[in-house]
Amino acid sequence: xxxxxxxxxxxxxxxxxxxxxxxxxxxxxxxxxxxxxxxxxxxxxxxxxxxxxxxxxxxxxxxxxxxxxxxxxxxxxxxxxxxxxxxxxxxxxxxxxxxxxxxxxxxxxxxxxxx
Amino acid sequence: xxxxxxxxxxxxxxxxxxxxxxxxxxxxxxxxxxxxxxxxxxxxxxxxxxxxxxxxxxxxxxxxxxxxxxxxxxxxxxxxxxxxxxxxxxxxxxxxxxxxxxxxxxxxxxxxxx
Numbered sequence: 001x002x003x004x005x006x007x008x009x010x011x012x013x014x015x016x017x018x019x020x021x022x023x024x025x026x027x028x029x030x031x032x033x034x035x036x037x038x039x040x041x042x043x044x045x046x047x048x049x050x051x052x053x054x055x056x057x058x059x060x061x062x063x064x065x066x067x068x069x070x071x072x073x074x075x076x077x078x079x080x081x082x083x084x085x086x087x088x089x090x091x092x093x094x095x096x097x098x099x100x101x102x103x104x105x106x107x108x109x110x111x112x113x114x115x
Numbered sequence: 116x117x118x119x120x121x122x123x124x125x126x127x128x129x130x131x132x133x134x135x136x137x138x139x140x141x142x143x144x145x146x147x148x149x150x151x152x153x154x155x156x157x158x159x160x161x162x163x164x165x166x167x168x169x170x171x172x173x174x175x176x177x178x179x180x181x182x183x184x185x186x187x188x189x190x191x192x193x194x195x196x197x198x199x200x201x202x203x204x205x206x207x208x209x210x211x212x213x214x215x216x217x218x219x220x221x222x223x224x225x226x227x228x229x
Contacts, residue, residue, distance in 0.1 A: 004157075031215060033217075035219070040221060041221060042203060042219045042220050042221040042222055043158075043203070043205075043219040044219075045216055045217070045218065048215060048216065050215055056214065058216060059216075059218070090157055090158070092157075092158075097215035098145075098146070098148075098205075098207035098215055098216065098217035099145050099146075099207050099215055102146055102148060102160075102163040102207070103148070103160040103163060104148075104150075104158070104160060104217060105160070106157035106158045106159070107157050108156060108157045109155075109156070109157055
């Protein structure tokens with residue numbers, strides 16, 4: 001099993017450009033989530049999904065869109081990138097979610113720079 | 116806003132010594148988890164403790180939870196160079212029941228000196 005796979009690993013964008021960060025898991029997990037990690041601020045939840053067709057907002061959802069058309073994939077879209085979105089983005093999944101199963105499995109991260 | 120706050124922010128100890136990190140949080144929780152992050156890598160789950168548990172062990176790890184003080188501690192015994200990493204606590208809040216959110220703290224940077 002590959003676990004949680006994120007692509008790309010590195011990306012540089014110009015302000016106003018759009019892009020999609022891809023996340024795929026092969027563990028048949030129902031729960032998937034996106035976090036961003038900034039120095040001194042830990043990880044902050046952007047969006048999450050408890051199953052195909054269901055998404056919800058986290059702590060910092062503005063400027064990001066998500067969809068969950070399949071169990072395996074949970075892409076994160078930046079519609080119009082801003083320098084404030086420069087960060088390291090992590091996708092994580094778990095079998096049923098933090099309240100029940102608990103443990104999250106993380107990808108290796110996608111490092112995004114917006115100029 | 117951050118739920119968990121780790122203390123200290125950074126810790127350096129000699130190899131073989133024990134390392135203790137603390138986490139404080141603000142709301143009622145369903146469970147509290149600890150994760151490790153090596154530099155430039157994703158987070159790895161270490162241990163989960165539920166709100167009705169007070170102590171849990173896993174190998175060289177010992178976690179305690181005091182819900183009355185809204186605090187937890189992670190003890191790593193007999194530290195090794197490979198334990199050098201950042202450690203994060205994360206809470207699943209009862210107040211968000213039905214909203215499956217795991218909220219992370221800001222982390223403790225642990226350095227083991229060989």
